[in-house]
Amino acid sequence: MLSKEQNExxxxxxxxxxxxxxxxxxxxxxxxxxxxxxKGTIKKLKILGEDLVLYRDKxxxxxxVADRCAHRGVSLEYAIxxxxxxxxxxxxxxxxxxGQCIDQPNEPEDSTFKNRxxxxxxxxxxxxxxxxxxxxxSPAPELPKWDLFVQENVxxxxxxxxxPCNWVQIMENSLDPTHLEWLHGHYFEHIFEQQGRPxxxxxITKHHLKIGFDEFEYGIIKRxxxxxxxxxxxxxxxxxxxxxxxxxxxxxxxxHSFQIRVPIxxxxxxxxxxxxxxxxxxxxxxxxxxITFYExxxxxENGKFVTDYIDGQDMMAWITQGPIAxxxxxxxxxxxxxxxxxxxxxxxxxxxxxxxxxPKCTIRDPQQNEYIELPQExxxxxxxxxxxxxxxxxxxxxxxNLSEIIEICKGxxxxxxx
Amino acid sequence: MCETLKESLFDARETPCPLNQEVxxxxxxxxxxxxxxxxxxxxxxxxxxxxxxxxYWISQDTAYFxxxxxxxxxxxxxxxxxxxAPELATS
Numbered sequence: 045m046l047s048k049e050q051n052e053x054x055x056x057x058x059x060x061x062x063x064x065x066x067x068x069x070x071x072x073x074x075x076x077x078x079x080x081x082x083k084g085t086i087k088k089l090k091i092l093g094e095d096l097v098l099y100r101d102k103x104x105x106x107x108x109v110a111d112r113c114a115h116r117g118v119s120l121e122y123a124i125x126x127x128x129x130x131x132x133x134x135x136x137x138x139x140x141x142x143g144q145c146i147d148q149p150n151e152p153e154d155s156t157f158k159n160r161x162x163x164x165x166x167x168x169x170x171x172x173x174x175x176x177x178x179x180x181x182s183p184a185p186e187l188p189k190w191d192l193f194v195q196e197n198v199x200x201x202x203x204x205x206x207x208p209c210n211w212v213q214i215m216e217n218s219l220d221p222t223h224l225e226w227l228h229g230h231y232f233e234h235i236f237e238q239q240g241r242p243x244x245x246x247x248i249t250k251h252h253l254k255i256g257f258d259e260f261e262y263g264i265i266k267r268x269x270x271x272x273x274x275x276x277x278x279x280x281x282x283x284x285x286x287x288x289x290x291x292x293x294x295x296x297x298x299x300h301s302f303q304i305r306v307p308i309x310x311x312x313x314x315x316x317x318x319x320x321x322x323x324x325x326x327x328x329x330x331x332x333x334x335i336t337f338y339e340x341x342x343x344x345e346n347g348k349f350v351t352d353y354i355d356g357q358d359m360m361a362w363i364t365q366g367p368i369a370x371x372x373x374x375x376x377x378x379x380x381x382x383x384x385x386x387x388x389x390x391x392x393x394x395x396x397x398x399x400x401x402x403p404k405c406t407i408r409d410p411q412q413n414e415y416i417e418l419p420q421e422x423x424x425x426x427x428x429x430x431x432x433x434x435x436x437x438x439x440x441x442x443x444x445n446l447s448e449i450i451e452i453c454k455g456x457x458x459x460x461x462x
Numbered sequence: 463m464c465e466t467l468k469e470s471l472f473d474a475r476e477t478p479c480p481l482n483q484e485v486x487x488x489x490x491x492x493x494x495x496x497x498x499x500x501x502x503x504x505x506x507x508x509x510x511x512x513x514x515x516x517x518y519w520i521s522q523d524t525a526y527f528x529x530x531x532x533x534x535x536x537x538x539x540x541x542x543x544x545x546x547a548p549e550l551a552t553s
Contacts, residue, residue, distance in 0.1 A: 045517040047496060053511035062511065376518035384516045388529045388536065391514045395531060398512075 046371040046387075054387060055210045055368050057307040058093040063212075066394045067092055068180035069403050070289065071187045072306045073316055074098060074168075075175045076202050076337040080106065086130075088121040092179060093309045094164065101125045106170070107141035108177050110163040114145065141165055173200055173335035174318070185406045186413040190287065192300055194415055197328065198320035199449045200335040203439040205315050205342055207359060211290060211307040212390075213369040214315065214362050218292040218303070219382035221255045221268045224248060227357050232437075235352050256280070257382045262405050263288035264386065265419060278421035285418055288405045289390065297422035298322055298453070299435065311367035315340075317355060317439040327455040340439040355439040498526045503535035 046054070057064045074091055075098055086099040088111060095111035097120045105128075111119050113132040120139075124131040129140040131147070137158075138147035143165025145158040167178045172193030178184040192198075207214065217223065229249035236243045254269040267283035269275060285293050292303040301319040308314050317340065323329055342359050344350050349360035376383065393403035407413050440446055448458060496517055501508050508515040512531030517524060524541045 045496065047509055047515070049509070049511050050514065376516070378518075378520050380518060384514075384518065384527045387516060388514050388527070391512065391529060391531060392534070395512065395534070 045374050045376065048372050051368075051371040054371075054390065055212050055310060057211070057310055062394050063390065064092055065180075066390065066397060066403060067289065067307060069185075069397060069406060070180070071169070071176040071178045071184070072290075073174040073304055073318075074108070074177045074306065074314070076204070076335070077170050077173050077175055078335070078337050080175060084125045086121055086123060086125065088119070090308045090312075091177060091314070092307055094179070096164070096166070097121055097123070097130070098168065098175065098177075099123075099125050099130050101129060101141075102127045105141065106168045106175060108166045108168045109139055109141070109143045110165075112163070113137055113139075114161050114163050137161070139163060139165070172318070173202060173337075174316070185402070185408050186410060188405070188407050189413050189416055190291075190302070191415060191417045192293075192302055192318060192320050195300075195320055198300075198322055199329055199333055199452055201317075201319045201321070201440055201443040201445075201449070202335060202337045203317035203319075203340045203355075203442060204337070205340045205359065206308065207313045207315050207342065207362060208311060208367060209313065209363050209365065210310055210368040211305045211313040213365050214305045214313055215286070215290060215292075216369075216383045216386065217358060217362060218286055219257070219264065219266070219386045220380065221266055221382070222252050222379050223361070225251055227361055228354050231351075231357060232354075239352065252379075254280070255379065255382070256283075257385050258283075259385075259389070260285065260419075262416070262418065263291075264382070264389070266382065278423045282419050282421040284420045286386065287418065288393070289403075293418050293420055295319075295420055296424040299440075300420060319440055321435075321449050321453050323453040324455055327453065329452060330458065333452070336443050336445050338442045338444060340442055353437050353439065353441060496526075497541065498528065498539060501528065501530035501533060501535055502537070502539070504530060504533040506530055506532040 053062050057067060072091065074089055075087055080087055080098055080100045083100055083102050083104055086097050089096045089098055096108055097111050098106065098108050100106050102125060107130060109120065109130060111121060113120055113134060115132065115135055115137050118132060118134040120130055120132060122133050124133055126138060129138050129146065131138040136149040137145055140146050143163040145161035148158045151157055167184050169176050169187050171187055176187055225248065229246065233243050233246055233249065250270040252268055252270060256267040258265045263286045265283045265285050267280045269280045273279060275281065287293060290305045294303065295301050299319055299321050301317060304316040304318060306314040340355055341350050350356040351360055396403050435441065435446060435450065452458060496515060498515060499507060499509055508528055508530060510531060514529040516527040518527065519525065522543065526539045528539060529536045
């Protein structure tokens with residue numbers, strides 16, 4: 045249980061708010077590269093409470109600037125991408141990628157007015173099929189090359205959803221290992237039963253005997269010992285990390301994935317499920333195989349949560365806590381210590397920036413950033429490729445090419461044309 | 463009682479929807495407020511937004527996880543209801 049004030053401090057993301065300032069120290073994915081592939085594309089976005097437009101100009105450069113023209117407040121979603129920047133469709137004011145106005149066609153030729161006009165403009169970079177933005181103070185740190193973004197010979201998919209709740213309750217779910225045996229275990233068995241599907245041996249119901257959390261260089265490593273296991277098992281000995289501040293790394297020998305939570309505003313989160321399917325030994329993934337981008341549904345046609353897949357179950361749990369979970373009425377127990385540890389880490393890292401230091405996971409050394417390998421158990425739940433084996437029960441079931449991916453990973457021949 | 467809880471109770475009495483009834487039920491079980499207020503190390507208020515004072519429960523015990531935003535002291539304080547001693551060795 046937290047006070048109302050401490051809950052607010054934890055969940056607010058606007059510029060000038062403590063957590064908003066901390067989050068602005070990191071690169072965040074804001075779109076899939078395929079969404080802005082074509083020159084002249086403009087995509088309207090809201091990130092960390094700021095209305096923005098992401099565009100690709102005619103020189104093939106990406107830009108990210110405030111949505112409103114400084115002149116009369118028109119939305120730049122309908123602007124004209126030029127050779128170098130974005131021109132307002134209303135009176136032709138041209139902004140470069142920093143948001144600086146560089147042309148006002150109807151002002152006197154020698155006017156210096158444009159020099160005093162600037163809208164927000166942020167640095168953007170592409171990596172691993174995603175577009176990342178940095179909205180903090182200069183100089184920007186390195187865009188972290190986490191292993192999944194640069195790993196070779198894997199098949200990537202990117203799922204997404206706009207989730208109507210605050211990002212912190214989504215992250216806290218990732219510091220709560222025991223929910224797995226219930227929400228994705230017993231509850232899933234209940235869903236199977238309701239749907240008249242065979243329950244078989246659903247291995248995710250295994251009972252947790254022990255959970256642990258260790259801080260490491262890039263975040264927190266989660267560990268678990270399940271019934272029938274010891275600390276020798278990979279679930280404990282290796283575990284998998286929360287990459288500070290807003291990634292979960294999860295997977296097994298057959299698929300590695302990130303769940304990335306980017307605050308849109310206080311009550312909405314842009315969620316990415318970024319998966320790398322690992323082929324069987326000796327299998328080569330076709331060169332330039334596309335990264336598919338797909339939406340993961342939250343609700344069905346009746347407005348009810350889609351609860352027959354793991355990520356749908358998670359979304360139901362996150363959203364039903366309310367747009368911003370009211371932590372002044374929560375009742376945490378000992379199994380929630382990871383959640384408390386994460387909250388404290390957020391506060392501690394905030395203090396670092398107040399002291400003029402870089403917060404955790406700020407990478408400034410390009411050499412350190414060549415390839416950052418993260419720990420992750422491969423033998424999950426002592427079931428080997430448990431999660432990749434149930435890819436049809438994950439968000440990846442919405443990937444239009446899932447069966448083809450499975451075929452590729454087994455070393456089969458591609459049968460369709462994605 | 464904190465403001466949020468008061469508001470929730472008020473809302474619950476006005477509108478007897480299942481969610482609000484649940485809030486009322488939780489409120490009835492709530493016999494305390496966050497009792498701890500100050501950092502045991504430096505005396506600064508732990509209720510400030512830059513600190514963390516997280517109440518939770520260890521079986522029957524109420525525990526307070528504290529992190530002071532001023533001095534960075536971190537620790538847990540457990541409210542004592544009954545003083546017990548460990549069982550003495552028999553051999």
